Amino acid sequence: MRRTTSPLLLFLLGLSLLVWVLPAFSQSDMVVVNRDPFPKAQRPAAKFEHDAHNEKAKLEDCGACHHGETDGKMDPANTSEGTPCADCHAANPAADPKLQHKTPLRRAYHLQCVGCHEKTGKGPLACGQCHAPTAQE
Ligand code: HEC
Ligand code: HEC
Ligand code: HEC
Ligand code: HEC
Known part of the structure; x- marks a missing residue:
């Protein structure tokens, strides 16, 4: 008698697939x-269609x-x-002593997003172009 695929193995396989596929979906x-x-x-x-943005840009x-950080x-x-910016x-920051010496989140986003748009001369710079009222949660 040979039963090679155990249900447990199948379950674990499915689980690992889910772990791989889920982040790709959300992104x-x-x-x-x-x-x-x-x-x-x-x-x-702020409007940010992750994959479409990165393709266009x-x-x-x-x-x-x-x-990352070293x-x-x-x-x-x-x-x-996969690690949220907010983790670092x-x-x-005043409420989180571990992160006090690091750039606060809002500033980090603005430096990164607006900084690159300024540098490349492409992409929105005005508040309302990113914080568009039509964008949904
Ligand atoms: C222009 C900047 C930018 C680039 C380039 C970029 N990402 Fe992102 N990505 C973001 C931002 C901003 C978030 C949201 C982070 C947060 O919520 O803290 C994000 C979120 C994610 C998430 C989490 C998705 C979720 O819904 O929580 C994953 C996974 C991810 N990115 C993977 C990638 C991979 C892989 C690449 C390269 C192929 C990539 N990103 C390139 C800016 C970028
Ligand atoms: C693993 C931790 C980690 C993650 C995740 C991370 N950062 Fe950072 N980041 C740092 C560290 C450490 C520095 C250097 C200290 C500082 O300036 O805050 C830094 C610096 C920066 C700076 C430069 C600040 C300056 O004055 O030049 C920007 C902008 C920035 N991060 C934006 C982001 C954004 C946006 C995300 C998410 C897409 C992100 N970071 C995710 C750790 C992280
Ligand atoms: C490393 C460079 C870079 C970074 C970082 C970056 N962008 Fe951009 N972005 C671009 C470029 C280049 C374009 C113009 C693309 C094109 O040619 O249409 C653009 C276009 C856009 C647009 C208009 C097109 C669209 O996709 O709707 C929005 C909105 C935008 N960026 C938001 C953001 C936000 C929000 C962030 C930070 C989370 C960000 N960008 C970070 C380079 C960047
Ligand atoms: C290139 C895109 C971009 C531009 C331009 C931009 N922001 Fe932001 N801003 C972001 C991102 C990304 C975040 C973090 C995610 C979010 O809040 O949607 C953010 C966060 C914020 C926050 C913290 C969250 C909140 O709503 O309280 C404020 C306040 C803010 N921005 C105000 C402004 C103002 C004022 C301007 C114009 C001077 C501006 N932003 C221009 C992308 C942008």
Whole structure:
């Protein structure tokens, strides 16, 4: 008698597939930047269609945005895709002593997004172009 595929193995296989597929879905479905770190947001959520944006902007290097950290310094080679920016950049650093010496989240986003648009001369610079009232959560 040979029963090679155990139900447990199948279950684990399915589970690992799910883990691989889920982040890909959420990232390609993304149309605005996650607001959870800003519970009292003043502006509509910033428009950011992750995959479409990066295709149009020809950004293949994930580390251009998802930089990692080495010895407390930002390190684009040590990428962090899948880790929320807010894990390292607190919306309110005063409330999080571990992150006090790091750039606050809102500033980090503005430096990264607006910074590249300024540098390349492409992409929106005006508040209302990113924080568009039509963008939905
Ligand atoms: C290139 C896009 C872009 C531009 C231009 C931009 N922002 Fe933002 N802003 C963001 C992103 C991304 C976040 C973080 C995610 C979010 O809040 O939607 C953010 C967050 C914020 C927040 C914190 C969250 C909130 O709503 O309270 C404020 C306030 C804000 N921006 C105000 C402004 C103002 C004022 C301007 C113009 C001077 C501006 N932004 C221009 C992308 C942009
Ligand atoms: C122009 C900047 C930019 C580039 C380039 C970029 N991303 Fe992102 N990505 C973001 C932002 C901003 C978020 C939202 C982060 C947050 O919520 O903290 C995000 C979120 C994600 C998420 C989490 C999705 C979710 O819904 O939580 C994954 C996974 C991801 N990116 C993977 C990638 C991969 C892989 C690449 C390279 C092929 C890449 N990203 C390139 C900006 C970028
Ligand atoms: C693993 C931790 C980590 C993650 C995740 C991370 N960062 Fe950073 N980031 C750092 C560190 C460390 C620095 C250097 C110290 C500083 O300036 O805050 C830095 C610096 C920056 C700077 C430069 C600030 C300056 O003054 O030049 C920007 C902009 C920035 N991060 C934006 C982002 C954005 C946007 C995301 C999410 C897409 C992100 N970071 C994700 C750790 C991280
Ligand atoms: C490394 C460079 C770079 C970074 C970082 C970047 N962008 Fe852009 N963005 C571009 C370029 C280039 C374009 C113009 C693409 C085109 O040719 O249409 C653009 C276009 C846009 C547009 C208009 C086109 C569209 O997709 O709707 C929006 C909105 C936008 N960016 C938002 C953001 C936000 C929000 C962030 C930060 C989370 C961000 N960008 C970070 C380079 C960048």
